[in-house]
Amino acid sequence: MNVEQTTLPRKYHDAVLHWQRHHFPxxxxxxxxxxxxxxxxxxxxxxxxxxxKMTDTIEVGDRKGERRMTxxxxxGEDAAGHLLAIIRAxxxxxxxxxxxxxxxxxxxxxxxxxxxxxxxxxxELRHGYQMFHLLVSRDWSSVSSQKAEEMIEExxxxxxxxxxxDAFNLDYDSFVxxxxxxxxxxxxxxxxxxxxxxCSYKPFAQSMPPMLRxxxxxxxxxxxxxxxxxxxxxxxxxxxxxxxxQKSFRKWMPRGLEMFGHEKGGDSNVRFGFKNMKNAEAQSLxxxxxxxxxxxxxxxxxxxxxxxxxxxxxxxxxxxxxxxxGRTEGISRQDLLELPDRxxxxxxxxxxxxxxxxxxxxxxxxxxxLEHLKDNLPEPYLASRDMSRYVETLxxxxxxxxxxxxxxxxxxxxxxxxxxxxxxxxxxxxxxEPERPPAERGSAGAASRS
Amino acid sequence: xxxxxxxxxxxxxxxxDISRVxxxxxxxxxxxxxxxxxxxxxxxxxxxxxxxxxxxxxxKLVGFMFSDxxxxxxxxxxxxxxxxxxxxxxxxxxxxxxxxxxxxVVRHMKERDATVLRTIVDQKDEDLGAFLxxxxxxxxxxxxxxxxxxxxxxxxxxS
Numbered sequence: 001m002n003v004e005q006t007t008l009p010r011k012y013h014d015a016v017l018h019w020q021r022h023h024f025p026x027x028x029x030x031x032x033x034x035x036x037x038x039x040x041x042x043x044x045x046x047x048x049x050x051x052x053k054m055t056d057t058i059e060v061g062d063r064k065g066e067r068r069m070t071x072x073x074x075x076g077e078d079a080a081g082h083l084l085a086i087i088r089a090x091x092x093x094x095x096x097x098x099x100x101x102x103x104x105x106x107x108x109x110x111x112x113x114x115x116x117x118x119x120x121x122x123x124e125l126r127h128g129y130q131m132f133h134l135l136v137s138r139d140w141s142s143v144s145s146q147k148a149e150e151m152i153e154e155x156x157x158x159x160x161x162x163x164x165x166d167a168f169n170l171d172y173d174s175f176v177x178x179x180x181x182x183x184x185x186x187x188x189x190x191x192x193x194x195x196x197x198x199c200s201y202k203p204f205a206q207s208m209p210p211m212l213r214x215x216x217x218x219x220x221x222x223x224x225x226x227x228x229x230x231x232x233x234x235x236x237x238x239x240x241x242x243x244x245x246q247k248s249f250r251k252w253m254p255r256g257l258e259m260f261g262h263e264k265g266g267d268s269n270v271r272f273g274f275k276n277m278k279n280a281e282a283q284s285l286x287x288x289x290x291x292x293x294x295x296x297x298x299x300x301x302x303x304x305x306x307x308x309x310x311x312x313x314x315x316x317x318x319x320x321x322x323x324x325x326g327r328t329e330g331i332s333r334q335d336l337l338e339l340p341d342r343x344x345x346x347x348x349x350x351x352x353x354x355x356x357x358x359x360x361x362x363x364x365x366x367x368x369x370l371e372h373l374k375d376n377l378p379e380p381y382l383a384s385r386d387m388s389r390y391v392e393t394l395x396x397x398x399x400x401x402x403x404x405x406x407x408x409x410x411x412x413x414x415x416x417x418x419x420x421x422x423x424x425x426x427x428x429x430x431x432x433e434p435e436r437p438p439a440e441r442g443s444a445g446a447a448s449r450s
Numbered sequence: 451x452x453x454x455x456x457x458x459x460x461x462x463x464x465x466x467d468i469s470r471v472x473x474x475x476x477x478x479x480x481x482x483x484x485x486x487x488x489x490x491x492x493x494x495x496x497x498x499x500x501x502x503x504x505x506x507x508x509x510k511l512v513g514f515m516f517s518d519x520x521x522x523x524x525x526x527x528x529x530x531x532x533x534x535x536x537x538x539x540x541x542x543x544x545x546x547x548x549x550x551x552x553x554x555v556v557r558h559m560k561e562r563d564a565t566v567l568r569t570i571v572d573q574k575d576e577d578l579g580a581f582l583x584x585x586x587x588x589x590x591x592x593x594x595x596x597x598x599x600x601x602x603x604x605x606x607x608x609s
Contacts, residue, residue: 002561041496116492217496220465224488227468231484289466296469300484307482311473 002052003210005045008129012136012152015430016046016129019156024098026105030115030122037115044122048133049210050203059198061273068202072140075201079272081143083201086274087134089164091155093189094128096168097121099160100181104172109239116221117178120186123214128155130207138203149430161385166347166411167255173248173380176240179229180248183222183293188259190215191282192275200273223293230297230337234304242301246337247378250358253290254345257283263350287342294337295319305331345373347390347411353397353404366391366398456508458547460554463494463502463514470511471504474537490535494518501531501562503554505538505547513538515551519562524592526568531559533569536578552585570594 007013020027030044058066072080098121105121108114132155136148144151161169167185172178193212199205229240260266266278275282298318303309306329309317317328318336325333341360343351355363358376363369370391374382381387393410396402402410468491472484494502494516505513516535521527533555538547559567569587571579596604 038496213499216462216464216499217492220492220495223465223468224492227484227488292466296466299469303482303484311469311476 004050004052006048006050006133006137007046008048008132008136011430012132013046015152015156016125016132019095020125023095024102024121024125026102026118027122027125030118033115037112038119044119044126046122046126046129048130048207049126050206051209052206054202054206054209056202058200058273060276061200061271063200063273066200068200068205070202072138072201073142075272077143079200079274080140082268082272083199083204083274084140084143086196086269087131087204088151088155090192091128091131091135092158092164093168094124094131095155096158096160096163096165097124097181097185098128100168100170100172101178104175104178107175108178109175110225113175113179113221113225116225117182120182120218120221123218126214127211130211134203134207153430165255165259167252167259170251170255170381170386171384173378174244176244176248177251179222179225180245180252181222182218183226184249184252184256184290185259186215186218186222187289187293188256188286190219191260191286195269195275195277195282198273198276204274223296226297227300230301231304234301242335242337244378245297247376247381249294249337250340250345250376251378251381253340254347256290257287257342258346258348260286262348283342287339291339294339298322298336301336302331305329305335345377347393348408352408353394355394355398366395369394458550459506460503460550461506462499463491463504463516464499465491465495467491467504467511467514471514471537474512474514474539477540478537490516498562501555501558503551503558505542505551507542507547512542513547513551515548515555517555517559517567519559519564528565529563531555531562531564531567533567548581549585568592 008016034041034043054068056068058064058068069075072084075083101117101121101124105114105117108117132152135151140148140151146154158164160171163169167188172181190212193208193215197205197208197212199208226245229238229245230242232238233240233242260283261279263280263283266275266280266282269275270278277285295315295318299311299315302314302318303311306314306317317331320326321328321331321333322336322338338358340358341356343354343356343360344358346352346354346356355366355369357363357369357372363372373387377387389411393402393407397404397407468484468487471491472482472487475487476482497518501518502514502516504511504515514535514537515533517531517533519529519531521529523530533552536548536551538551556567567587568590569582571582573579598604
């Protein structure tokens, strides 16, 4: 593989490990059980990976055809500032998802599912590490008054509730969320990484292929357990019901759609050559892919209920039941998974605060919409801080005391910023150590090829 | 490439291909075994999805070829590409889809610095053997041996 592996300078590497000890204690289980769950596969490496065989020519945007840039100062202030925001947001998502997964990881029914998610978390840690490499290996001072060290401190100090994107500020209610999150939210990650492969800033583009290879497994770690749950549900021995999966989908899908940004936006990303699609186009492809995922899960369920059906017959039956709401051989629409309307439960974008139901129906009052949400979202989630804030804001929008735009800006609310390291009274994750002789430095800062 | 009635696209395996892989396998073998393919697809995606091309015609998955890069097994120290699973929907056979999948595997194996491609074929599967010879495989001095642990006959002996 034409990949260069690099470790961060020691103080940053140690800061990531320090963060891991507090937020991701199960990380240490992974090497112990690696050979059992991932036999003969290369060991996990906490390092930055840069793809070496990348074209030097910019593929899209205003500078298409020119040479890819390798320093922030070459991009111009606007573009560099824009990319810096993307890198910081990306880093926030990587660390944020680990915090979310960790809370319910131990509740997995099957050890294999648990270790698959554990590997996903470790790879997310590596992806965050990758973003740190981009922040500390170059000089961003032309577009940021923050030093690299301060940017990293800020990201490591974020907790569920204070991350950049809403999807990373929701607590998981059960292990169903671990799996649905991997299938739904990591799928957005796949789209973002795929679009960013063309990036006009070469170090960022070089970071994408290794991350994408790992992200492919993250999606499998969501979809494959979902398929098994759907089968068990179809066989009548479910503990994870189709209804529980459905409600989790409705919790995460709106946040996934919003991760693409406003449907009318994305011009700057294309113009600067950072991505090859605008927001609406990428979001539509994503939505269609989710439709396919749900059709596959329904087919798995129907074939478990009616083994005599062919794959095509099972898929057709599921599609018909969803469309006409009928009942055939004991299966009805309520037994199947249904993709929520893309305007459902939205807080950002064109449909923000519009009170649209799961099948596209409109609600005229907040109370009737809340009844609909109560029927269709996971019960533990209804009791969450996020829902409480959402309802409060929705009432303000409906009363006209805030505009939808103002309301969108209030989400997420940065309530839990603090970042006090629990093992000391310090608020610092990065600890400066006295310079040691080179012989003691180990592999920090070293590069190797695999 | 236009293939008789539709547009052929070769791309890497994804987790959303499982249903179609299961369906093709079911048509080829008469056995519905989703659990097997869920496990195998999970494995191949972790290993290297680019080594596992699938063929789509007009957006429908009609063929797959799963391979893997290894080194050091069986005393074979050189980096080897192993073709392990292969299937084309019977409705789409005879349209060079297998060859296109094979070419994608070869391209990827060259990028991964594999020096040789290997596979194991059931001697009774003459069609598959003929296909592999047609794309360039030759007999190997290696021989596959097996010994049932319970002393019973091997599948080959039973048939």
